Amino acid sequence: MQQTISAKVNPKLLTKADRLFTGSIDGRIIEILQNARRAGATEVRISNKDGIVQVEDNGSGIDDFQKLLDLGSSGWDEKMEAGEDPAGVGLFCLAPREVVITSKNHTVIIEDEGWTGKDVIIERADQAVSGTKLRFADKAWDFDKVQKHAAFCGIKVVVDGKICRTVPFCSKDSASYDNPGCRIEAVDDISNYHSQWAKDLRYSKVLVNFHGQVVPFEYWPGAPGMSHLRSIKILVDISDQTDIRLMLPARTKLVENEALKSLKSAIEREYYKYYQRQKEHSLYYSEYLRAKELGIDLSEAKPQFRPGLLFDEQDMPVEVTLPKDYKLEQCYICPELKDEYDQANVHLLAALGKLDEEKFIPVTIAEGYLGYSWTKLPEVTEVEVEAGKELARTSIQNGDLVCYESLSITIKTSNDKEFKSDVMMAMINEPPSENFQWHTEVVGVTPEARTGLCDENIWFHLGGYDYEGDSYDTQLYYISKDIGSFWNDLIGPYESMRQNLISELYHVRDKWQKIVINEDRSVLIVFKDGKRETVKVPD
Numbered sequence: 334m335q336q337t338i339s340a341k342v343n344p345k346l347l348t349k350a351d352r353l354f355t356g357s358i359d360g361r362i363i364e365i366l367q368n369a370r371r372a373g374a375t376e377v378r379i380s381n382k383d384g385i386v387q388v389e390d391n392g393s394g395i396d397d398f399q400k401l402l403d404l405g406s407s408g409w410d411e412k413m414e415a416g417e418d419p420a421g422v423g424l425f426c427l428a429p430r431e432v433v434i435t436s437k438n439h440t441v442i443i444e445d446e447g448w449t450g451k452d453v454i455i456e457r458a459d460q461a462v463s464g465t466k467l468r469f470a471d472k473a474w475d476f477d478k479v480q481k482h483a484a485f486c487g488i489k490v491v492v493d494g495k496i497c498r499t500v501p502f503c504s505k506d507s508a509s510y511d512n513p514g515c516r517i518e519a520v521d522d523i524s525n526y527h528s529q530w531a532k533d534l535r536y537s538k539v540l541v542n543f544h545g546q547v548v549p550f551e552y553w554p555g556a557p558g559m560s561h562l563r564s565i566k567i568l569v570d571i572s573d574q575t576d577i578r579l580m581l582p583a584r585t586k587l588v589e590n591e592a593l594k595s596l597k598s599a600i601e602r603e604y605y606k607y608y609q610r611q612k613e614h615s616l617y618y619s620e621y622l623r624a625k626e627l628g629i630d631l632s633e634a635k636p637q638f639r640p641g642l643l644f645d646e647q648d649m650p651v652e653v654t655l656p657k658d659y660k661l662e663q664c665y666i667c668p669e670l671k672d673e674y675d676q677a678n679v680h681l682l683a684a685l686g687k688l689d690e691e692k693f694i695p696v697t698i699a700e701g702y703l704g705y706s707w708t709k710l711p712e713v714t715e716v717e718v719e720a721g722k723e724l725a726r727t728s729i730q731n732g733d734l735v736c737y738e739s740l741s742i743t744i745k746t747s748n749d750k751e752f753k754s755d756v757m758m759a760m761i762n763e764p765p766s767e768n769f770q771w772h773t774e775v776v777g778v779t780p781e782a783r784t785g786l787c788d789e790n791i792w793f794h795l796g797g798y799d800y801e802g803d804s805y806d807t808q809l810y811y812i813s814k815d816i817g818s819f820w821n822d823l824i825g826p827y828e829s830m831r832q833n834l835i836s837e838l839y840h841v842r843d844k845w846q847k848i849v850i851n852e853d854r855s856v857l858i859v860f861k862d863g864k865r866e867t868v869k870v871p872d
Contacts, residue, residue, distance in 0.1 A: 356426065356583070358472055363482045363546045364426040365467065366490065370544060374464060376489040381473045388474075389466040395436035398455050402443070433468040437461060484526040485570075486545030500526055502542040502570040508606075510599045513592035514575025515541075517599055518568045519607035527568070539600060541569040541577075541587065548585055554601035556617040556701060565607060567600055605629045618704035636661050636707045638696040642680040647805065649793035651684040651758070651786065655694060664696040665746055667713045674760040675716040677794065682742040685785075686754030693744065693752040715745040718759045720777055725823045729815045731796030732774030735761065736823055740779050757782040760794060783820045788813045 365388055369377045372392030380387045395401065401424050424432075424443075431444035440458040447453045476492045483490035483497035490497040507518035523531070523540075530547040531538045539550040550569070571577055576592035579585075587593055605624040608614040613635040616624075624631045638661060641653030655664075670676050679695050686693065698708055721739035728734075743753040761775040776794040778786070792798075792812045798805055821828035838845065847859040856868040 358474070358478060359482065360583075361426045361471070362474060362479055364424075366482055366486050366488075366545055368424070369465070370486055370488050372465065374488055376491070378491045379474050379479060380493055381475065384470055384473075385468060386471045386474050387466065387468050389462070389464065391464040394462070394464050395434070395439075398434075398436075398439065398441055401434065401441070402447075402453065427467075427469055427471075430469045430471065434465065435460075435462045436465040437463070481526070481529050482545050484545075485542050485547065498526075500524060502527075502547075503568050507568070507570065508599075508603055509572075510595075513577050513595040513599070514572045515577065515596065515599070516570045516572065517603045519565050519603050520568065521565060523566045523568070527566070531566070537565055537567070539567040539569065541571065543571050543579060543584075546579075546584065548579065548587065550587060552597060552600065554597070554604040555620050565604075567604065569596065569600065602627060602629070605631065617699075617701035619701065621705070633705050633707065634702060636705075637702055638664075638698045640664075640694055640696055641683060642667060642676050642695055642697055643793070644697070645793060645797065647789070647798055649789045649797055651681065651790045653680060653683045653694065656692060659692070659694065661696070661707060662710065663692075664694045664710055665713055666698060666708070666710045667695055670713065670716065672762065674718075674762045675713075677760040678716050678718055678742050679713055679744060681756055681759055682744055682752065682754060685756040685758060686742065686752070688752060688754055691750070691752075711746050711748040711750075713744055714747050715743075717743040718761060718777075719743070720759070720761060724780070725819065727815070727819045727822075729795050729819070730792075730812065732776055732794070733763075734791065734795065734816070734819055735775055735777050736782075736819075737777050737779055740777050755779075757785050758791065758794070780823065783823075788816050791816055 366377060369388075369390035369392050372390065372394070374390035374392030377388060377390045424434075425448070428443075428448040429445065431442065434441050434443065435458050438458050438461050440456050441453050443453055445451075474492065476495050476497070479490060479492045480497045484500055485502045487499065489499070503516045503518040504520075507516040509516050527540060527547075530540055530549060532549065537553060539552055541548045541550050576590065577596060578588040578590060578592070580588050587596075605620075605627060606629060608616060608624070609629050609631055614631065615634050615637055616631070618634070621631055621634065640655040641650070643650040667676060667679055670679070683693050683695050695713065696710070702708055719739075719741045720737045723735060723737055725736040726733055739755060740757070740759045741753060741755045742759055743751065745751050757779045759777045761777045763773065763775045765773070774795065776791060778791065782791070788809065792809070795812070798808060802808060817832075818829065821832065838848070841858070844860055844862075845858055846861045847857075849857040849859075851857065854870050858866045858868065860866070
């Protein structure tokens, strides 16, 4: 015999109603405003006094009080049901508070077990109310809290006598979509009322407005991972008739259905139409092609590049600068170099080389832009480093710092050009010695680098700043000491002693002319004004 099962709602669920929908004060405000709007209200008045909140609207009022506690049944007409999909839980947002509800000629007080199934008596009101009036204890529904939700709900809201501002969620320039039932607009800037719903304004956002309840939509139509580089916002204003649905009970996410697929398609079209209206853009090449697939013709992206190949947020590498009026088509790219040494040396030739004729400027272009016509640049095909006699060597951090009598870098390119110049620093691809398996980084410098480069430039190629170690200044201090000792040893055996002696004379600075250290360890100081002073060894 065939067995079947079917979905049912257990009556016990009602006994938990006072715990299912008690959310934040924001949730309560938006639920009550939504109920008033659905009842045809054009105005809602909210007042706060002695811990009691009163909400009164001028809507159609309540004909059947039973609907208030009929969990899951909204009581709205078919048009409202089809367009907004009300869940029938609106009043339960106030549970388990004591709530006094007055509408037309009747009043009910719902409290305690009244929320979970106990009979609630309907009484005749002392004073008739044309719409609906609610009274309950709660934290103050102050102006700022209500304003956030009133801005886009489409009705007049007054809080303690002060009128909330209402603004259109989308402008008159927004595009209307019957399927799935909304208006969409891509904009550069949004109002303060919009931005309250965007948790992180550094990133592009899609904000969807359901008649005052705004839901951030975690979807972006452009290239993956690029939303943080796009400053635009996309606004979606839901119409009265739509199949877009919010997930229950929190209603903070959109339901995955066919309408959502249509919404994504519409958002994508408006995204590319936005860039079609701009004078220029910086979209990746894949986005440019996608727009064409959608029948939206875009101009090519504005050239996006950086001079040089090495970059660091601490600005440690030697900088490559683009000469004034130098054009991108005169530059070179390096798509397929043999190893990281080649990349470093291409950068260093551009930064430190002295070329008599044509300049050599390599540029970095993000992979996402490759395909645009302006990325078709000549390429670096070969890199060679020549080093002269080795003068000194020491191990620092992750590599060896080696001074050579001379260094030069030669680069060949796909357009049959050759660039060669002496440089004061280069990366040396030195193979492992016979006794070791690992490869040691070798940073080559010439004597000119002592005054021509800063310590950070050399440090970068020795491994650079360790983000898990000491502070930047502390690490730089010790690296500078090591690099300073390296140069001192190269200059001569007494250079470190000379520097230490000079530093100890700081307190007499420009006053002294000559200082003599005698064999008995006494010190004679001859001052510029002719005075002489002998400092004897203490007894």
